[in-house]
Amino acid sequence: MKPNTQKPLDSVDALICKAEKSIASFLFLLMSLVVFADVLHRVFSRTPGRLATMIAPLIHSTPEAMDPVIDRAVVPILFFITAFGAILSRSRALKTGIGFGKATVQAVLGSLGAGLAIIAFIKLIPSGLVWSPYFGLSCLLWLGLLGASIATHQGQHLALEMGEKLWPEKLRPGVSKFASLLVGGFCLVISVLAVLSVKDHYADWSSGPGAGLIPSIEWPKWAVYLVIPYCFFMMGFRFLGRSIGLLSDAVKKDEAEHIQEILATEGESK
Numbered sequence: 001m002k003p004n005t006q007k008p009l010d011s012v013d014a015l016i017c018k019a020e021k022s023i024a025s026f027l028f029l030l031m032s033l034v035v036f037a038d039v040l041h042r043v044f045s046r047t048p049g050r051l052a053t054m055i056a057p058l059i060h061s062t063p064e065a066m067d068p069v070i071d072r073a074v075v076p077i078l079f080f081i082t083a084f085g086a087i088l089s090r091s092r093a094l095k096t097g098i099g100f101g102k103a104t105v106q107a108v109l110g111s112l113g114a115g116l117a118i119i120a121f122i123k124l125i126p127s128g129l130v131w132s133p134y135f136g137l138s139c140l141l142w143l144g145l146l147g148a149s150i151a152t153h154q155g156q157h158l159a160l161e162m163g164e165k166l167w168p169e170k171l172r173p174g175v176s177k178f179a180s181l182l183v184g185g186f187c188l189v190i191s192v193l194a195v196l197s198v199k200d201h202y203a204d205w206s207s208g209p210g211a212g213l214i215p216s217i218e219w220p221k222w223a224v225y226l227v228i229p230y231c232f233f234m235m236g237f238r239f240l241g242r243s244i245g246l247l248s249d250a251v252k253k254d255e256a257e258h259i260q261e262i263l264a265t266e267g268e269s270k
Helices: 010-045 050-059 063-094 100-124 132-154 169-206 227-243 255-269
Strands: none
Touching (some): 010 227, 050 063, 063 100, 132 227, 169 227
16 A cells, blocks of 8 residues: 655644544443443432333233332342452453452442442432433434545545546546546535525524523523534545645555454553
């Protein structure tokens, strides 16, 4: 794989892509934690719980009668089994050789800590994270569009094919550049339309208190939707930049090269 000749804006584009990756990683982690906490709250605050509802008919009891038994006995045992298995699996993976007694103590402490943390979480926020679905959707919008922009930088995007294999060898580079021009122009048009949409949402938000907000999280829609014109502009800039020579062509790695790099990285870590 031959390195590309550096173009004037390559370093700027690389810095932008690095910032996009950092933002996307942070949002993905934050979204995962919030959604996980919301699901955790819904599961453990439900009365009677689903486990009690499933087990009660099997032993000819009622979910309401089984719920205290599940909360006080079955759930702690399940916590302990999960923690114990995780500790032993980690010990085997890291080859630390942890003993049975030590693993048991750690599992008891871990399950006890997790149980107390869940109880405190439910007591402190009894209504749960009702804003979680809208927060997750907002983060998902940013992640999807930032991912598309990053993929364009890396050359892993969905490319526009114009029957390139049907053209003579000498004409293929020109056809490829023309396809990039078309896609870049389309992305810039979408970016302009997105700017107009953001302006409309901003005008709605400015019209009065409580207007133009995303439900539950109460964020202005125009602020959340800013990612749309930005990402389409960056995709258009990258397509057009490569077609007119301001940016280097993205170097695509085939599957064999990618696997070799992964194996080399794992070998160095060992």
